[in-house]
Amino acid sequence: MPATPLLLRLSQPLSLDGGGTLPDAQIAYQSYGVLNAARDNAILVCHALTGDHYLAGPHPVTGKAGWWDRMVGLGKPIDTDRFHVICANVLGSCMGSTGPASIDSENGERWGMRFPVITIGDMVRAQAALLDALGIDRLHAVVGGSMGGMQALVWAAHYPERVARALVIASAARHSAQNIAFHEVGRQAIMADPAWAQGDYDPAGPGPAKGLAVARMAAHITYLSEEGLTAKFGRQLQNRDAKTFGFDADFQVESYLRHQGLAFTDRFDANSYLYITRAMDYFDLAEEHGGRLADAFAGSAAVRFCLVSFSSDWLYPTAESRRIVHALNAVGAPTSFVEIDSPFGHDAFLLDVPALDAVVAGFIGRSGT
Amino acid sequence: MPATPLLLRLSQPLSLDGGGTLPDAQIAYQSYGVLNAARDNAILVCHALTGDHYLAGPHPVTGKAGWWDRMVGLGKPIDTDRFHVICANVLGSCMGSTGPASIDSENGERWGMRFPVITIGDMVRAQAALLDALGIDRLHAVVGGSMGGMQALVWAAHYPERVARALVIASAARHSAQNIAFHEVGRQAIMADPAWAQGDYDPAGPGPAKGLAVARMAAHITYLSEEGLTAKFGRQLQNRDAKTFGFDADFQVESYLRHQGLAFTDRFDANSYLYITRAMDYFDLAEEHGGRLADAFAGSAAVRFCLVSFSSDWLYPTAESRRIVHALNAVGAPTSFVEIDSPFGHDAFLLDVPALDAVVAGFIGRSGT
Numbered sequence: 001m002p003a004t005p006l007l008l009r010l011s012q013p014l015s016l017d018g019g020g021t022l023p024d025a026q027i028a029y030q031s032y033g034v035l036n037a038a039r040d041n042a043i044l045v046c047h048a049l050t051g052d053h054y055l056a057g058p059h060p061v062t063g064k065a066g067w068w069d070r071m072v073g074l075g076k077p078i079d080t081d082r083f084h085v086i087c088a089n090v091l092g093s094c095m096g097s098t099g100p101a102s103i104d105s106e107n108g109e110r111w112g113m114r115f116p117v118i119t120i121g122d123m124v125r126a127q128a129a130l131l132d133a134l135g136i137d138r139l140h141a142v143v144g145g146s147m148g149g150m151q152a153l154v155w156a157a158h159y160p161e162r163v164a165r166a167l168v169i170a171s172a173a174r175h176s177a178q179n180i181a182f183h184e185v186g187r188q189a190i191m192a193d194p195a196w197a198q199g200d201y202d203p204a205g206p207g208p209a210k211g212l213a214v215a216r217m218a219a220h221i222t223y224l225s226e227e228g229l230t231a232k233f234g235r236q237l238q239n240r241d242a243k244t245f246g247f248d249a250d251f252q253v254e255s256y257l258r259h260q261g262l263a264f265t266d267r268f269d270a271n272s273y274l275y276i277t278r279a280m281d282y283f284d285l286a287e288e289h290g291g292r293l294a295d296a297f298a299g300s301a302a303v304r305f306c307l308v309s310f311s312s313d314w315l316y317p318t319a320e321s322r323r324i325v326h327a328l329n330a331v332g333a334p335t336s337f338v339e340i341d342s343p344f345g346h347d348a349f350l351l352d353v354p355a356l357d358a359v360v361a362g363f364i365g366r367s368g369t
Numbered sequence: 370m371p372a373t374p375l376l377l378r379l380s381q382p383l384s385l386d387g388g389g390t391l392p393d394a395q396i397a398y399q400s401y402g403v404l405n406a407a408r409d410n411a412i413l414v415c416h417a418l419t420g421d422h423y424l425a426g427p428h429p430v431t432g433k434a435g436w437w438d439r440m441v442g443l444g445k446p447i448d449t450d451r452f453h454v455i456c457a458n459v460l461g462s463c464m465g466s467t468g469p470a471s472i473d474s475e476n477g478e479r480w481g482m483r484f485p486v487i488t489i490g491d492m493v494r495a496q497a498a499l500l501d502a503l504g505i506d507r508l509h510a511v512v513g514g515s516m517g518g519m520q521a522l523v524w525a526a527h528y529p530e531r532v533a534r535a536l537v538i539a540s541a542a543r544h545s546a547q548n549i550a551f552h553e554v555g556r557q558a559i560m561a562d563p564a565w566a567q568g569d570y571d572p573a574g575p576g577p578a579k580g581l582a583v584a585r586m587a588a589h590i591t592y593l594s595e596e597g598l599t600a601k602f603g604r605q606l607q608n609r610d611a612k613t614f615g616f617d618a619d620f621q622v623e624s625y626l627r628h629q630g631l632a633f634t635d636r637f638d639a640n641s642y643l644y645i646t647r648a649m650d651y652f653d654l655a656e657e658h659g660g661r662l663a664d665a666f667a668g669s670a671a672v673r674f675c676l677v678s679f680s681s682d683w684l685y686p687t688a689e690s691r692r693i694v695h696a697l698n699a700v701g702a703p704t705s706f707v708e709i710d711s712p713f714g715h716d717a718f719l720l721d722v723p724a725l726d727a728v729v730a731g732f733i734g735r736s737g738t
Contacts, residue, residue: 019614116614117614117615117616175604176598177598177599177601177602177604177620177622178590178593178598180620180623181590181598182590184586184618184620184622184623184627185587185590185626187616188583188627188630189583191616192558192562192583193561194563210561211561214554214583217550217553217554218554218587221547221550224547226683229546229547229550230547232546233546234546235543235546235656243651245386245387245388245486247482247647249553251546251553251650253546253549254553261557274616278616284604314595314683
């Protein structure tokens with residue numbers, strides 16, 4: 001599998017939902033497996049908030065396995081022996097695609113907070129332009145978990161003729177008030193850091209690392225379940241026999257969270273975090289249809305859908321998947337839905353959950369079918 | 370009802386669970402209703418993390434009603450016509466009792482982060498010293514919600530001979546990994562603020578207001594339920610017809626949370642927030658008994674208990690109250706337990722929930738009974 005990213009500079013300015021266009025947008029992507037002669041075995045996998053396009057195989061920067069290596073590869077549920085799998089870094093991110101840390105070609109300056117606020121729809125529009133450039137008219141499937149699932153929903157709603165199947169895992173058709181609230185805490189944590197400097201920090205330096213770490217810590221709690229945290233950490237102490245009666249990380253869960261926060265600041269850009277969380281908060285597929293979600297899928301009756309939720313996911317709980325299923329039923333789209341019993345909370349879609357593998361493999365099926 | 374706080378300077382150094390003693394500790398408290406001649410109609414109400422001793426009537430600083438005015442007063446469920454109700458500001462707080470913003474009498478300097486780390490047990494020990502000074506041997510009841518419930522549990526476990534009844538609302542006998550995690554996010558948000566200055570900021574100035582506001586925002590989400598947030602705010606916009614495609618508070622829930630964060634910094638001290646959250650994280654009543662909660666109540670069989678939880682409280686969920694009930698059943702303590710159906714999340718104990726009023730009034734009963 002190739003280790004260097006593929007890059008596409010879009011030939012046309014990208015139209016944005018917020019108005020105007022983004023000139024010279026660049027999309028970093030990666031592909032796995034061979035596109036067949038009929039060009040009908042492509043699967044687009046959409047990544048989550050902080051993900052990237054290094055889906056499978058070793059990550060060229062970290063050396064660790066790609067974020068969905070357990071799901072995508074030879075002989076895996078999304079089998080690269082049969083499918084041509086594509087994953088693109090989302091617009092607004094910092095992993096190679098154009099985002100606030102990129103240079104605005106019109107004035108040679110870093111975008112920073114002058115980057116336009118984008119939407120999930122804009123991310124998908126950029127992916128559609130990528131597929132155009134790759135000569136792929138129609139996807140065998142679009143697949144995503146969490147924010148990736150939101151993109152899969154938009155693909156099915158906005159480009160139903162280009163999607164045979166949509167697999168939406170641990171996701172929602174809108175951000176709830178609680179979802180928005182947690183994201184707002186993260187954004188305020190970043191903006192409260194003087195090193196954020198209204199977004200005009202040097203992305204090569206530490207920037208608002210302290211604020212970004214706090215944002216990640218708060219978000220990370222929402223990715224796990226209470227029962228999972230209790231099972232993994234409980235009230236166990238970190239490398240000590242007794243509480244220190246101080247403010248060190250006495251508890252394992254504190255040490256773990258601090259590590260999650262710090263490690264994140266090494267790999268992610270604070271402004272990108274602001275923009276992508278904003279795109280997620282703005283996401284409400286029903287909104288452009290007067291609040292009626294079924295109307296968003298009025299043209300999607302020929303798309304096959306599969307919705308997956310996890311029992312302990314309280315970020316995008318099963319009720320949100322059910323709401324999508326009801327809308328799809330209303331338009332007669334062939335839809336399957338499964339709630340998988342798992343203690344891992346929202347993060348289950350990234351973890352070792354064999355039941356998910358079976359659902360994915362079964363739904364994706366064989367190329368050409 | 371008196372508007373000026375009552376103050377007690379403890380005559381003895383206060384022993385602390387972390388070792389050592391705290392000299393010259395001062396406890397600010399308030400009382401309502403008349404102590405009868407038998408001195409057996411006193412009820413101690415314990416406040417939550419950010420509460421104070423102004424329980425009922427107008428608050429002398431804010432002019433608003435005290436935090437439990439709906440529950441305590443003439444003709445109210447805790448009727449001051451019959452009971453002598455006492456509420457003391459907890460040790461470590463910033464509302465009048467000794468805490469990190471106080472002056473260390475031994476060197477004339479502000480304690481700051483040199484204040485000793487305290488526990489819920491220490492708070493209760495200070496309250497016991499207060500009752501000693503007031504000549505109250507035995508309480509008709511000790512009552513508290515959230516952290517106040519933890520104090521009520523400690524009263525019943527450590528001083529069973531001084532407590533006829535313990536009413537524990539929306540609380541837990543230990544802080545879970547998720548509870549600790551949320552508090553750690555708040556502490557890190559405060560400590561990430563350069564204005565925190567290792568705790569040596571001027572409490573009269575703004576101090577680490579930005580970090581404290583972020584801490585409060587994160588905590589505030591945990592006080593509400595997902596369904597409550599959806600019902601109250603949903604995805605409604607704040608004084609605008611359309612999204613602005615910017616980072617202003619477009620959504621009502623964002624505006625609300627920002628307000629909660631900012632308003633909090635006007636009334637609470639950041640170091641106190643660190644110390645009191647730490648005390649809560651350290652709380653595990655079973656720990657000192659080898660993890661067996663029933664053993665903590667071995668001497669409490671003569672205390673009458675009432676446990677109340679709320680169906681939508683995910684901070685201290687019903688399962689935590691049930692765990693306490695099982696332990697009390699194991700020692701044969703007369704215990705009643707009710708889960709009240711409410712959409713208000715953890716904050717229900719402070720809100721207009723008539724079912725709670727009925728439970729409180731019924732359990733507290735009449736003086737002398």
